[in-house]
Amino acid sequence: MAAVKPDLFTGLNTEQEAAVRTVQGPVLVLAGAGTGKTRVLTTRIAHILGQGLARPWEILCVTFTNKAAREMRERTQKLVGASAEGLQNLGTFHSIAAQILRRHADLVGLKSNFTILDDDDQVRLLKGIFEQEGIDQKRYTPKSFAWQIDQWKNKGLTPDKIKGGEGAEFGGNKGIKLYQAYQDRLRILNACDFGDLLLHNLDILTKHPDILETYHRKFKYILVDEYQDTNVSQYLWLRLLTNTDRNLCCVGDDDQSIYGWRGAEVDNILKFERDYPGAKIIRLERNYRSTEHILGAAAGLIKANTARLGKTLFTDEKGGDKVQVQGLWDGAAEAQFVAEDMERLHKGTRDNDPRKWSDMAILVRASFQMRAFEERFVMLQIPYTVVGGPRFFERAEIRDAIAYLRLIQSPDDDLAFERIINVPKRGIGDATVQKLLQQARLAGVSVMTAVRDLIQTDELPARAKTPLVGFMRDFSRWLDLSKDAQASVLLDTVLTDSGYFDMQRADKTSGQTRLDNLKELGNSMAAFDDLAAFLEHVSLVMDLERDNGGDSVRLMTLHAAKGLEFPVVYLPGWEEGIFPSQRSMDEGGLKSLEEERRLAYVGITRARQEAKISFVANRQVYGRWTNQIPSRFVDELPIENVEATSQTGYQSAGWQSQQSRWDRAGYEPNYTKKAEAPAYGGDLAGVDMRRLEPKARPTPHRQPAPAKPSAKNFKLGERVFHMKFGYGLIVEIEGNKLIVNFETSGDKKVIDSFVDRA
């Protein structure tokens, strides 16, 4: 008779069970795509709790995103019930580090109510410093320096630790000085940025062994999700917090490390065994997601990478469709192909029942590639949702509203002041604001205090003084109100009194959305009884539960697709320079190329049943026509897992022999300039390649069906285009014409071609 397993383990495979049961000592779980990683983590927590090895708050479980943390909590709850609520230390790196920092803020010169800056504040602060230091802001932008600071902080580098050459040369060798000045300003403002949350933690934990000791006693078990994405400071933080029992379990997949550009170190996972001698390595290789051909194609591709621990995924889903590779003439043809294929699948085919729209996703390398698909979807009226798009809390109106609240919560928040003092326009211009800032700096007080003092004197011209007096009067009324009114009531009052609502209502370009967004902000505040709690939530959880888009096609970047899966996945734009991205390779050479390849791997492995890769011969990029050559990744796909068709002539050349063409042309995988790559039909010997003559605009190979009046299927105010900073809104429907407004610029676009699908 087989041993009866306790409930918790039923349905787990041998490796998964081992990963759950190996509770003592360091463990690295190498969890390939679709191998049940979250299940292992949640079951492991349940197991630790069930065995009485630790109480809920003695488990430290860190993730990267709030979404992952939320999912982990919910799924653990299903396994252990109410005791999951005691898992106070399940959260993102940043939220847990913030908790710790608030407890010991005084040790790094902050007060425990410090504010957390968003990147907008960060840039504004740097701008001030640049002006003070006389930095040429055309040559050196505050934005690029903000990036540099983030990079330093990701590496755990404080100003004193930077050696020459690591960006120190910024602004004419002023990098370190500017960084130091920035840190000093943060301390004066009682603020820190995201990087500081961890950096200050490191400072506290290394300099105060007694405090470290309390955390060692507290955190009996540590679990880490997506370990391949940890940066140096997160890595150091984990090392510090791991006590001598070393009950550390890191779960990750080196083949899915795609965040190197923001500081993630694949090395962390590669050297786990060296860091924690005697560590157990458990490989999860049984894939529950994809068919054999999809896994085969992905495996063939990732094989080309050198720095990997190595896994071989397998599945019981034998057979299935081969990965489709399509060569197309241009971007419009590609969008047309994808949209028509989706319609075909939506209707149902001989082999498959109808697919829901939401079963299909398009994964692109960069967001500018989305436009062509959106245009086609609007034309065909295929419902689509852009996943990831502009973030709610990053929208200008939301930031403005929050800045008002921040200023009320802590009047010393100079950055909040600067943001809203002339929004809506009060006649307080740049010159006045600069004067106020300077005055405050000289007196060593906050801007609010400086203003309060200044309006008692006659130092300001009446033109600037009058609106300031008015503002201060409003402000003190809000301050009083904040003491007993509900946060959402306060928000409403502030936005009404300040004229902010009026300003937005008067703005014709934005339609209703901005006001709707503000309403949504008010609703989300209702869940918090205290303004401080709400603001903390806003800065750390820059994410609002959004509706899932219903039955619509999903359109997103490859990065946004990590962790998701779809029955059908389209992977367009597999062309050299686009994917792999030229810019990425210019910056990081071979290392970046391997990361791009991992991105391709992530893309393919999102598919459950069908993956469709496409490339084009000609593509418009930012309005310019360019000739494209197929991505080297296409050639790395094993022939036996692929079915190739083409409308460009490329296929007949035999796409699988492309690698040898690269070799003959002396084409190095780590070339640094576009110019070094061979041109189509130029250095390459392949006869068929010449059919793709580099030409100006090609004629579309197929015209869309004649337009019929079907604009009526759209609603006023509907969002149809997703720009980098906002949306396109339907502001008018005139017969068969849609007038779309771009929210930020106010520019108009007319869409007058529709295809009737009835």
Place this chain on the structure above:
DNA sequence: AACCGCTCGATTTTT
């Protein structure tokens, strides 16, 4: 102080 029109440049993005 506020607005207009021109030039330039352009991955990936969480907290």
Place this chain on the structure above:
DNA sequence: TCGAGCGGTT
């Protein structure tokens, strides 16, 4: 293509 940022004008 869009939008940000700048400099010149009202």
